[in-house]
Amino acid sequence: MDYVVRTNRLAKKVKGHEIVSNINLRIKKGEIYGFLGQNGAGKTTIMKMLTGITLPSSGEIELFGQRLTAKLKNTLKRVGSIIEYPIFFEHLKALENLKIHCEYLGFYDEHAIKEALDMVHLKGVEDKLVKDFSLGMKQRLGIARAMITKPELLILDEPTNGLDPIGIKDIRDLIRMLNKEYGITFLLSSHILGEMEQIVDRIGVMNHGRLLNEVTMAEIRKQRTDYIELVTTDVQKTVYLLENELQISNMKIIQGNTIRIYDLSISQIDISKMLALHDIGIEEILKHTSSLEDYYYEQIHGGGNVV
Numbered sequence: 573m574d575y576v577v578r579t580n581r582l583a584k585k586v587k588g589h590e591i592v593s594n595i596n597l598r599i600k601k602g603e604i605y606g607f608l609g610q611n612g613a614g615k616t617t618i619m620k621m622l623t624g625i626t627l628p629s630s631g632e633i634e635l636f637g638q639r640l641t642a643k644l645k646n647t648l649k650r651v652g653s654i655i656e657y658p659i660f661f662e663h664l665k666a667l668e669n670l671k672i673h674c675e676y677l678g679f680y681d682e683h684a685i686k687e688a689l690d691m692v693h694l695k696g697v698e699d700k701l702v703k704d705f706s707l708g709m710k711q712r713l714g715i716a717r718a719m720i721t722k723p724e725l726l727i728l729d730e731p732t733n734g735l736d737p738i739g740i741k742d743i744r745d746l747i748r749m750l751n752k753e754y755g756i757t758f759l760l761s762s763h764i765l766g767e768m769e770q771i772v773d774r775i776g777v778m779n780h781g782r783l784l785n786e787v788t789m790a791e792i793r794k795q796r797t798d799y800i801e802l803v804t805t806d807v808q809k810t811v812y813l814l815e816n817e818l819q820i821s822n823m824k825i826i827q828g829n830t831i832r833i834y835d836l837s838i839s840q841i842d843i844s845k846m847l848a849l850h851d852i853g854i855e856e857i858l859k860h861t862s863s864l865e866d867y868y869y870e871q872i873h874g875g876g877n878v879v
């Protein structure tokens with residue numbers, strides 16, 4: 573298996589307290605991997621260790637199959653990142669900011685700068701002052717800056733934080749495009765489940781400094797069970813009617829008065845019509861579609877496996 577990132581029992585201690593422990597992370601080449609976890613779960617700390625901003629207290633990091641050591645800092649050239657949020661010289665133009673960054677890196681290539689701006693669709697605003705950029709444009713400029721050296725892995729910490737729905741969609745589309753067209757592997761973090769669900773191939777659930785589970789979105793979708801939830805004025809009679817009038821057998825009663833129907837070949841409308849015909853009052857009927865949110869809460873509250 574071609575892994576871009578592998579960590580082995582990675583841990584970080586701060587003032588005697590372990591803020592992340594025993595992290596065995598695996599990110600495959602070409603995938604969009606998402607770290608999911610509440611504030612303070614340890615996502616940023618791991619990203620800082622992967623980008624060489626912070627040193628691990630123990631454990632190992634392997635990037636592109638090579639162990640990351642002080643001597644092999646060159647490997648980090650293959651990684652681009654925005655950790656926390658991108659900081660610019662606000663009173664300078666976008667292009668000037670990128671040029672300064674290149675000079676600082678000792679890598680000056682005007683063509684690469686123009687190409688990066690083009691990739692994130694910021695061509696035409698390179699002479700605009702950064703202070704006049706929207707948050708979404710700044711995020712895109714941050715991605716352009718991280719892309720100048722043509723990294724194979726981009727690490728973006730909460731890339732859609734603070735953006736409005738259109739800005740969020742723009743960044744999502746940009747990440748997808750960079751992944752598909754340029755084959756860039758991504759490590760993203762977010763605490764917004766719905767957002768991650770729409771973009772990642774695989775997720776790692778972080779909780780209190782531990783990586784609980786790594787699972788593909790395809791696996792989550794396969795496991796999910798959708799059902800219709802029904803509350804009526806007469807549970808026993810409803811069950812009898814569902815079985816005999818609509819031939820539904822896959823259902824269960826929960827909390828005494830709620831029926832969950834797992835047979836979705838019969839619509840809510842048919843159920844409602846049939847019950848109305850038999851004078852059964854419906855207090856509630858709704859379709860429940862399980863999602864990443866269900867999986868996440870199961871992991872956090874059900875004590876998911878540590879990987």
Ligand SMILES: Nc1ncnc2c1ncn2[C@@H]1O[C@H](COP(=O)(O)OP(=O)(O)OP(=O)(O)O)[C@@H](O)[C@H]1O
Pocket residue numbers: 586591609610611612613614615616617618763
């Ligand atoms: N330098 C530090 N000194 C003390 N505590 C720290 C330090 N860095 C991080 N922590 C603590 O470690 C925990 C993990 O922080 P981290 O920033 O990695 O979490 P996170 O999952 O990225 O959350 P957020 O989304 O809020 O950034 C937090 O409780 C944080 O307060």
